[in-house]
Amino acid sequence: MSEQDDQRPRRTTANWVLAGLITAFGLLVFTAAVRAGRADSALLFVALPVVLAAALALTPGRTTHGRVFVITTICLLLAAVALHEGAVCVVLAAPLVYLASHGTTALIHALRNASRPYAIIAVPLLLLPGLEGSGIAPRVDPEQSVEVVRVVALPADQVAERLTAGPHPVPVRSTPLRMLGVPTPGHVSGDGLAVGDRWAFGYHGSAHGPGGHLLAEVESAGPERVAFRFVEDTSITARWFTWRHAELRWRAVDPGHTEITVTVDYRRGLDPSWYFGPLQQLLLGAGLGHLLDMMALR
Structure with missing residues (x-):
């Protein structure tokens, strides 16, 4: 030896x-x-x-x-x-x-x-x-916003039709969401863009485990825009952030292409901000991209 x-x-x-x-x-x-x-x-x-x-x-x-x-x-x-x-x-x-x-x-x-x-x-x-968020030091900018812009090969009237039909579950394409195993809606219901219409996003779980749902309601609507408020959130993601407000806008780029913009305001639930702030921005941006996928707007 x-x-x-x-x-x-x-x-x-x-x-x-x-x-x-x-x-x-x-x-x-x-x-x-x-x-x-x-x-x-x-x-x-x-x-x-x-x-x-x-x-x-x-x-x-x-x-x-x-x-x-x-x-x-x-x-x-x-x-x-x-x-x-x-x-x-x-x-x-x-x-x-x-x-x-x-x-x-x-x-x-x-x-x-x-x-x-x-x-x-x-x-x-x-x-x-x-020390941020520990009670000893104050929180830094917990109110945040994320925006995703996507151009799709569809005329504006077809985009409006797909938005009105509401989202439907689809496989997750985002690499960050898949690699980290971030929860995504397993069942979705609701449609419409009129004031009062509701969309519900359900997360898989059991009586003994995480699950829950997120319920969004159309708050206001106008030409090529619709705003949502969040009525209830019992989902697993509520541990990490609180949804505040969301808005969908779209405009014709040319006769065959439309630009769609999704903006969500939320309150970050995790600290410190210098670490979880950018991380949540990345994951929520990927989540909004998945939302557009669920409405067949790829």
Whole structure:
């Protein structure tokens, strides 16, 4: 056996105990999910994260950052297990969690090796960006708006007809929505562009899991425009933002093409703004694109 092999980190009793505890936790949650009628997603949202977490628990870290990565990843995977379908929240927050954990580790190393002890005064300054929305620091610009513009190869009168027919479920084309598993409406009802007409967007779920619906009502209508207000929102996405107002506008570019603009005002529910602000802009923009797809306006 080489000297390099002797220096390799070895699995300890603590590694095996941690892996056992993770497995036991996973079995309990998996059993509860199956009994609650969620066997269809238990393998994906419970079994897979538990297997990965247990494997990481048996992987000793070679360096401090390696150990921090392992511990952070195990915590994220177990959080995903606990949240089940809400695991997308963990996926969205993971980069921020890794940044904070590894940044803190690097800072501790730097302060430990610093020749000037008073460098520790930099710690509060580095923590400030993460205090937003905690109650200690105020929220920054939670009221946001996203706009999507699309030109379709249809005359304006046909666009109006398709908008009047309302949306219908279609496969998700957006890569960000598919990769992150962002919830999209599984069943849609409603049509019309007259004041008082309602569109309902339902999200799949069960009596024991996320689901709910979003109900939008035509608030005002005019030539080549319609505005919506949101009457009720019990959907899973209500955890992340609150819909405020939406508007659809369209205009003829030429006899065979029409420009469609969708604008939505919302209140961001996640902080800090410098991270979740742009992220939600991206995902909501993709969601509005999916809305146009649902109305056969591609």
